[in-house]
Amino acid sequence: MTQDLLPVTRIPRTGLPAHAVVVGDPARAAAVAALLDGTEEVSYHREYRVFSGSWKGLPVVVASHGVGAPGAILLFQELAEAGVRVFLRFGTAGAMKPGIADGDLVVAEAAVRDDGVTHQLLPPEYPAVAAPEAVLALQRAAREQGAPHHRGVVWTRAAFQPGLLPLFSYDGAGLAAIEMELSALLVTASLRGLVAGGVLVIDGANADELVDEESPFSTGAYDPHREVVAAGVERGAVVSLEALRLLAEEERA
Numbered sequence: 429m430t431q432d433l434l435p436v437t438r439i440p441r442t443g444l445p446a447h448a449v450v451v452g453d454p455a456r457a458a459a460v461a462a463l464l465d466g467t468e469e470v471s472y473h474r475e476y477r478v479f480s481g482s483w484k485g486l487p488v489v490v491a492s493h494g495v496g497a498p499g500a501i502l503l504f505q506e507l508a509e510a511g512v513r514v515f516l517r518f519g520t521a522g523a524m525k526p527g528i529a530d531g532d533l534v535v536a537e538a539a540v541r542d543d544g545v546t547h548q549l550l551p552p553e554y555p556a557v558a559a560p561e562a563v564l565a566l567q568r569a570a571r572e573q574g575a576p577h578h579r580g581v582v583w584t585r586a587a588f589q590p591g592l593l594p595l596f597s598y599d600g601a602g603l604a605a606i607e608m609e610l611s612a613l614l615v616t617a618s619l620r621g622l623v624a625g626g627v628l629v630i631d632g633a634n635a636d637e638l639v640d641e642e643s644p645f646s647t648g649a650y651d652p653h654r655e656v657v658a659a660g661v662e663r664g665a666v667v668s669l670e671a672l673r674l675l676a677e678e679e680r681a
């Protein structure tokens with residue numbers, strides 16, 4: 429008999445744990461999953477690679493959603509259909525504020541909904557906010573792991589690089605970091621009464637600031653392939669899993 433699979437990601441409709449870490453890169457999903465006990469690959473279809481296992485006794489899902497919110501939201505929706513109730517996005521991002529260094533973590537309090545998909549689903553006034561308990565669990569886990577971290581509002585933006593049209597600038601708005609999927613996760617969770625948050629490893633400055641005048645498609649110093657970023661990713665993986673454990677502990681209390 430064919431297993432009952434969800435249509436886009438091909439994850440099973442039932443039987444997944446309720447707590448999930450979601451990441452952009454399928455290779456990062458594998459690296460986070462390698463930290464679990466009893467890791468199993470659940471499915472791997474398109475960019476959506478899904479593992480299950482347990483972190484200090486807590487059953488968890490680790491899944492990749494690829495680059496960009498229109499594709500990522502399909503994973504978030506199907507994981508929610510499959511019974512995931514608590515989501516933490518563990519991604520990479522460009523820093524937008526002085527004092528936030530490469531390899532540091534940014535715990536998101538909210539996200540600007542420039543994601544390229546949720547405006548087709550909801551009025552623009554609908555907020556993308558992280559669950560306060562997720563913010564506090566991530567902050568506490570970062571502190572306990574000794575990971576340099578910050579809290580702030582994140583800009584989720586569909587365009588990674590600028591093109592010919594001028595992009596709106598949030599200069600002066602105090603945003604902490606820029607990435608591409610978080611607001612879609614936060615909105616998905618709010619609409620369904622689920623818990624979501626995000627923690628991002630800084631892999632350079634906002635790519636917009638780094639474009640080489642002579643090569644409009646160069647992202648200059650944007651470079652996620654450095655030791656300082658790899659070290660941040662290692663810390664961030666543990667911080668994400670620990671934060672899920674703290675959230676589960678709080679749910680039981």
Ligand SMILES: O=P(O)(O)O[C@H]1O[C@H](CO)[C@@H](O)[C@H]1O
Pocket residue numbers: 451452453494495496518519520521588607608609
């Ligand atoms: O490292 P991930 O989780 O993919 O996150 C960031 O990296 C990608 C862009 O390089 C986008 O997906 C962005 O959100």
Ligand SMILES: O=c1cc[nH]c(=O)[nH]1
Pocket residue numbers: 520521522523588606607608631632633634635636650
């Ligand atoms: O989406 C992203 C990720 C890293 N750096 C950026 O500038 N943008």
